[in-house]
Amino acid sequence: MTQDELKSEVAKAALRYVIPETIIGVGTGSTANFFIDHLANIKDSIKGAVASSIDTANRLKLNGIRVVNLNDVDEISVYIDGADESDHNLNLIKGGGGALTREKIVAAVAKQFVCIADESKLVDSLGKFPLPVEVIPMSANYVKRQIVKSIGGDPILREDLTTDNGNLILDIHDLNIDDPKTLENDLNNIVGVVTNGLFANRGADILLLASQNGVNIIK
Numbered sequence: 001m002t003q004d005e006l007k008s009e010v011a012k013a014a015l016r017y018v019i020p021e022t023i024i025g026v027g028t029g030s031t032a033n034f035f036i037d038h039l040a041n042i043k044d045s046i047k048g049a050v051a052s053s054i055d056t057a058n059r060l061k062l063n064g065i066r067v068v069n070l071n072d073v074d075e076i077s078v079y080i081d082g083a084d085e086s087d088h089n090l091n092l093i094k095g096g097g098g099a100l101t102r103e104k105i106v107a108a109v110a111k112q113f114v115c116i117a118d119e120s121k122l123v124d125s126l127g128k129f130p131l132p133v134e135v136i137p138m139s140a141n142y143v144k145r146q147i148v149k150s151i152g153g154d155p156i157l158r159e160d161l162t163t164d165n166g167n168l169i170l171d172i173h174d175l176n177i178d179d180p181k182t183l184e185n186d187l188n189n190i191v192g193v194v195t196n197g198l199f200a201n202r203g204a205d206i207l208l209l210a211s212q213n214g215v216n217i218i219k
Helices: 003-017 030-045 053-060 100-109 139-149 181-188
Strands: 025-026 047-052 080-082 113-118 131-135 154-157 168-173 192-197 206-211 214-216
Touching: 003 030, 003 113, 003 168, 003 206, 003 214, 025 030, 030 053, 030 080, 047 053, 080 100, 100 131, 100 192, 131 139, 139 154, 139 168, 154 206, 181 192
Parallel strands: 025 047, 025 080, 080 113, 113 206
Antiparallel strands: 131 168, 131 192, 154 168, 206 214
8 A cells, every 4th residue: 555545544443532422622634634535424423622723723624523712612522633653652753744732732731642544653762854843933943043052953943834723843853763752742831832742751652554454553
């Protein structure tokens, strides 16, 4: 199977975690888009979906799925989203599509976080994929200096991208992340950082991993 076929298979497998008559959360990116397309087949079984980005909200609406504002709900039964990397402890790097802050908010509210990915995303140690950090625009150069000084790596401003929140993204290259939870906290403590793409303090509960031999479940 091609990578897109693997993404479609794992997205379809995630439907079993959709709880009828509840509001679910839906992530952003190519694998999440496949999930939305499959979700359209059972859209009448759920009350609606909270979107983690404007692009996701638009795709949900195009598929006839009701989009719900997070401030109007008390809980989300499950959040389903992809990842740029996952280690074997289900710590994730997310944010390749620039939606990391809203993704992290929706994941925090959800009772369960189901991550869907193809087998290429599973790594022994996080950091080969550049770690996104969303920053307030006026703080970008200061945050870059602080990252180099206190954490290391090579933070590079992502060109031609403004997040849905009106912010910028620094991508930190050349990191070997041994302690994802500590690094997540350290980065978030830098003044000017909105949040970063490490999902470690609230990682995935379940990882569905598509391979040529089927979809594997990692808990």
